[in-house]
Amino acid sequence: MATEHRPVGQLLRRWREERRLSQLELSSLSGVSTRHLSFVETGRSQPSREMVLRLADQLDVPLRERNQLLLTAGYAPVYAQTPLSSPHMTQVRAAIAQVIAGHEPYPAIVVDREWNLVDANGAAGVFMTGIAAHLLQPPSNVLRASLHPDGLAPRIVNLGEWRAHLLARLRRQTGFAAGEQLAELYAELSAYPCDQPEPHVELPGPGDIVVPLRVRHEGGELAFFSVLTTFGTPLDITVAELSIESFFPADARTATALRG
Incomplete structure (x- = not known):
């Protein structure tokens, strides 16, 4: 899987904008403070694996793209892609x-x-x-x-x-x-x-x-x-x-x- 060259914070911001959510709204949904979310999106803070998955879940990011977010953040992907014939x-x-x-x-x-x-x-x-x-x-x-x-x-x-x-x-x-x-x-x-x-x-x-x-x-x-x-x-x-x-x-x- 090719990794996205953008920092993970920028990708999370793109997904938030795609879902038409403000930082305050995503903060309320995910339980992540607005300040911390802002730091993640601007690259001032590196999100943990658990935070990437939590934000991706609240943003309804498809599983394929959740793996991409994890890879970009420096973590191993967690979702398998099993052939239907398996x-x-x-x-x-x-x-x-x-x-x-x-x-x-x-x-x-x-x-x-x-x-x-x-x-x-x-x-x-x-x-x-x-x-x-x-x-x-x-x-x-x-x-x-x-x-x-x-x-x-x-x-x-x-x-x-x-x-x-x-x-x-x-x-x-x-x-x-x-x-x-x-x-x-x-x-x-x-x-x-x-x-x-x-x-x-x-x-x-x-x-x-x-x-x-x-x-x-x-x-x-x-x-x-x-x-x-x-x-x-x-x-x-x-x-x-x-x-x-x-x-x-x-x-x-x-x-x-x-x-x-």
């Missing part, structure tokens, strides 16, 4: 399989931090039809496969709306600690062609409560909304960075088609 991950794999299988006949996919496909249920095949083989080669990136001209994009009825929604999600993820890969992915996807207007702000139409995904399929149209699920209280980076996206029918016609 025997230690048997129960995690079983939980994922149970969730996505139980969601059938509706689609469900599992992705990692960089939106690479980790797993999917059989119903997710409704999205795979017509996607070029090179986009499905592992590691297949679901955002790239969705918006690429050789991917799902030609079948998305509301491509401009859905594309704006996906890019907004990715843009929110590309913060200062997100890494170059997500920034490069955002630049790549933004450059893909789109012949529909893309709203700058997601506004609801009549009766809309979510941004739907509308897909042409077998001569008809299917409409979906999705729900994201993550693991609660993860202590491993791999587990913390997994997300299950479950797609639900947005209208009765789609529900009937999928159940059939």
